[in-house]
Amino acid sequence: MLFFTQCFGAVLDLIHLRFQHYKAKRVFSAAGQLVCVVNPTHSLKYAPPRCAAVQTSAEQGVLPPCHHHEVVHDPQLVPCMCPLFSCPWEGHLEVVVSHLRQTHHINILQGAEIVFLATDMHLPAPTDWIIMHSCLGHQFLLVLRKQEKYEGHPQFFATMMLIGTPTQADNFTYRLELNRNQRRLKWEATPRSVLERVDSVISDGDCLVLNTSLAQLFSDNGSLAIGIAITTSKVHNTEAEM
Numbered sequence: 298m299l300f301f302t303q304c305f306g307a308v309l310d311l312i313h314l315r316f317q318h319y320k321a322k323r324v325f326s327a328a329g330q331l332v333c334v335v336n337p338t339h340s341l342k343y344a345p346p347r348c349a350a351v352q353t354s355a356e357q358g359v360l361p362p363c364h365h366h367e368v369v370h371d372p373q374l375v376p377c378m379c380p381l382f383s384c385p386w387e388g389h390l391e392v393v394v395s396h397l398r399q400t401h402h403i404n405i406l407q408g409a410e411i412v413f414l415a416t417d418m419h420l421p422a423p424t425d426w427i428i429m430h431s432c433l434g435h436q437f438l439l440v441l442r443k444q445e446k447y448e449g450h451p452q453f454f455a456t457m458m459l460i461g462t463p464t465q466a467d468n469f470t471y472r473l474e475l476n477r478n479q480r481r482l483k484w485e486a487t488p489r490s491v492l493e494r495v496d497s498v499i500s501d502g503d504c505l506v507l508n509t510s511l512a513q514l515f516s517d518n519g520s521l522a523i524g525i526a527i528t529t530s531k532v533h534n535t536e537a538e539m
Contacts (some may be wrong), residue, residue, distance in 0.1 A: 332411065333413060336427045338379060375387065405428075411524075441453065453505075454507075458520050461491075462492065469487065470528050471487075472524075473524070476524065
């Protein structure tokens with residue numbers, strides 16, 4: 298009976314996942330778009346100080362012990378973003394992708410256009426939804442965060458960040474699109490580098506910001522579908538032609 302119950306539960310989860318996938322494809326009907334269902338990750342308000350975990354290709358996945366007196370403040374070290382407040386890992390740009398995939402099992406999708414389907418939008422803040430997006434020869438990180446910027450008033454913040462330097466990020470443009478019930482909302486901007494930290498992007502308001510009522514207009518049964526498209530910037534294209 299226990300085995301049957303576990304199998305039946307797994308089947309129900311699979312059916313639910315396929316239904317969410319179908320709903321996202323129905324909303325974003327463009328052919329060829331990939332749909333990724335992203336479950337929430339709760340952030341913790343308090344965490345121990347971060348310690349540098351500089352990895353080489355042979356040391357990936359092995360973290361040195363964290364000692365409170367060895368806190369390193371290196372501007373070239375990137376903090377973990379899954380979620381920001383619970384993982385003390387820090388490392389250089391070249392090992393960020395391997396850390397997110399190996400330690401936190403973050404999915405990575407390929408293609409210029411994808412659909413990011415965030416589930417369980419009703420959960421209390423703070424909550425994160427994270428996915429990696431690989432296209433145009435680079436890796437990007439989409440972070441959707443539910444956070445109380447003002448006490449008692451949760452908001453949703455969505456931003457795309459390049460796992461690279463600010464100079465590299467200037468070569469791209471990203472677009473986030475919400476489309477439901479004959480309503481469409483678009484946000485287009487230059488991605489920020491992960492070196493600039495997600496917290497800074499949210500504090501500056503340089504991202505797509507939704508209050509609760511606006512998020513509900515575009516959500517479907519507690520899930521929010523966000524269409525993502527990344528292109529090279531016009532300045533970068535002009536330089537390439539010259």
